[in-house]
Amino acid sequence: MTGSASGSRLGVVGLGRMALALLLPLIEAGLVPSAGVSAVVASRASAERLAQAHGLQVGTDPATAWAAPVVLLAVKPQQLEAAAAAAPAGGSGLLISVLAGVTLERLQGLFPGWRCVRAVPNTPSLVRCGLTGLALAPDVRTEEGAWVRRLFDQVGEVHELPETQLDAFLALTSSGPGFVALLAEALADGAVAAGLPRQLAHHLTHRTLAGTAALLEAKALHPGQLKDMVSSPAGTTMAGLRQLERAGVRSALIEAVVAAAERSRELA
Ligand SMILES: NC(=O)C1=CN([C@@H]2O[C@H](COP(=O)(O)OP(=O)(O)OC[C@H]3O[C@@H](n4cnc5c(N)ncnc54)[C@H](OP(=O)(O)O)[C@@H]3O)[C@@H](O)[C@H]2O)C=CC1
Numbered sequence: 001m002t003g004s005a006s007g008s009r010l011g012v013v014g015l016g017r018m019a020l021a022l023l024l025p026l027i028e029a030g031l032v033p034s035a036g037v038s039a040v041v042a043s044r045a046s047a048e049r050l051a052q053a054h055g056l057q058v059g060t061d062p063a064t065a066w067a068a069p070v071v072l073l074a075v076k077p078q079q080l081e082a083a084a085a086a087a088p089a090g091g092s093g094l095l096i097s098v099l100a101g102v103t104l105e106r107l108q109g110l111f112p113g114w115r116c117v118r119a120v121p122n123t124p125s126l127v128r129c130g131l132t133g134l135a136l137a138p139d140v141r142t143e144e145g146a147w148v149r150r151l152f153d154q155v156g157e158v159h160e161l162p163e164t165q166l167d168a169f170l171a172l173t174s175s176g177p178g179f180v181a182l183l184a185e186a187l188a189d190g191a192v193a194a195g196l197p198r199q200l201a202h203h204l205t206h207r208t209l210a211g212t213a214a215l216l217e218a219k220a221l222h223p224g225q226l227k228d229m230v231s232s233p234a235g236t237t238m239a240g241l242r243q244l245e246r247a248g249v250r251s252a253l254i255e256a257v258v259a260a261a262e263r264s265r266e267l268a
């Protein structure tokens, strides 16, 4: 890892799916040296499995991770109190939390002395197509803030936002991959039902999603414009769109994002 904010050591408290989605590409790109990572998880079995799978130092003694000058906190919100209870008193480093909903104010209360960053990343970070929302506590030093932005920039796009917008950001970008995956699964099922082989149906679904997103972005189209572009009068797309509107898919998607944002606020 480069940059004065970090030295060469990174503590990781909770090495689950999100922490791995961030760390593995950073290690692969040589931006975080695997020898400088000290990770802790809850169970000995997970520690052994993760150490073997990724060649990282993974244990269950929290002191090893909290000794680093920068700590990535990536336990579940429900595991926060236990993780905080195991942190040594008198910390003075940089704490980057990715916990859904957990506010800077709560982090500062639980980890006195730590300069806190609330990050909202997503799992496409694993393939360096991520999105990260960031809010920094006022005491985060200028060079630390710059280092954090650079770090997340390496796995995708960074958006620094007022903290009040992070729950909505998370609902769209962090929960969003789950919503889109459900759509992808259902679209592929439809293609199989209509006669395509399963493997081809999944491949074509992924390419359709990626191509649609690329077209929307490249031509700066409103989604409604693209919908109209592919809908011939009395054609195939309108036949499908009528079914979607009848089933309330548009409203269901709106409510899904709103529900995820509300749940994030509850987890605070
Ligand atoms: N998954 C996602 O897409 C996103 C997740 N997030 C946030 O990231 C965080 C982690 O989520 P995710 O990676 O999915 O969860 P996981 O369940 O995959 O990972 C949680 C990790 O925390 C470890 N852990 C549990 N308790 C402790 C403890 N007391 N001390 C140290 N480690 C502990 C677990 O160890 P063990 O395996 O031994 O139980 C596990 O490694 C959550 O707060 C979530 O809100 C944010 C954005 C997106």
Ligand SMILES: O=C(O)[C@@H]1CCC=N1
Pocket (backbone or CB within 6 Å): 100, 170, 174, 175
């Ligand atoms: O579902 C969750 O709670 C986590 C946070 C955002 C995505 N996954």
